[in-house]
Amino acid sequence: MPTLYHHPMSSSSRFVRLILTEYGYQTELIEEQTWEKRRDFLALNPAGTLPVYVDDSMRALCGASVISEYLDETHGVLKRDRRLLAEDPFQRAEIRRLTEWFMQKMEQDVTRPLTRERVFKLQMTAEQGGGAPDSKVMRMARGNIRQHMKYLSWLAGSRQWLAGERLSYADLAAAASVSVLDYLGEIDWTESPVAKEWYQRLKSRPSFRPILAERVRGVTPVSHYADLDF
């Protein structure tokens, strides 16, 4: 069985897990603490980042973008109207643009600083960079949430799914980031009713179930986290 190195609070790991489950793929999950810089893990991915997918021939694929393109080429292409990346090159470009938006821009502006300060630093030793959260970093990241939720709301309000008429990687990428932030209680849903309706649809998919059931040591999720009607 292929293996996925992941972390429950890594949005790009969640994104790949959602793709795998949507396509009905079974993988063995191994939780990796990237800050430990394990030698064996760095041999798989010299960049030291998550997720990493290792197939049955022990070949490693590194990073959500590489893995999602590979899964489209090897599996998505056979799924017809359940394919998560479109057929048309321009439609594919729009899906990739939005996937990148959530996996890279929102990650950099919001998700990475907040998870680092609120989750990962609790688990790191002082040498690894652990310690008390930096309130300045958190304030900046929180200040960026509203703009991202506005853009998400605009997309969700003007299209059936974020990138067009079909569920795509863009929805799974956005939902992966949003779900991490929602675990931490960082999203004020009263401000974003349109995004909320979209997220309810995503959250209700069977592929989301295992993710909503997971808990991270030392960090309790917000009370509505796993509720489908929140």
Place this chain on the structure above:
Amino acid sequence: MPTLYHHPMSSSSRFVRLILTEYGYQTELIEEQTWEKRRDFLALNPAGTLPVYVDDSMRALCGASVISEYLDETHGVLKRDRRLLAEDPFQRAEIRRLTEWFMQKMEQDVTRPLTRERVFKLQMTAEQGGGAPDSKVMRMARGNIRQHMKYLSWLAGSRQWLAGERLSYADLAAAASVSVLDYLGEIDWTESPVAKEWYQRLKSRPSFRPILAERVRGVTPVSHYADLDF
């Protein structure tokens, strides 16, 4: 004719220009100062980043990764042994992993901070974030160059081209970043003879000529910048 919004010191812009020229595509180039946050430019790309490719039907493609995948799907696929992304999914994954390494990891660790401090801040107003370069940021970025050059040397020494037996996006991405740093005199070639031999091969390609001929206002390139025997 399609249009490419770019900046001469943006490595991801150089990467896309190299692809377009390798494939024999003519585009009109428009230099964009992203820090000006022009309304019309943000309408094309809400992320405000370069490069942006606008086709003859005025459809915009945003970012090097989206553009390069689109160019592979619409043009590369017809190029047979001159295709810059392989046929085999695993080989494609390796090319994408390395392209991402140079366009994102090296960009974040080295190229973005150094170009920002040494080039862009000179052209920005104080309001836009301009001013004197931050020596601490430059010291950190310079400290990261050696590790990236080591990895590049290892790849160049163990394979014919960076991702395998054929010239690929990985080579163009790496050469795009390296050429920006070389313009600024940031690379000590005596330390990396294997990478140097690889870069000489890249630099000698006709696709590199227009890039080597360009000069940025207020920043003189290192004397060997455009020499093919440096």
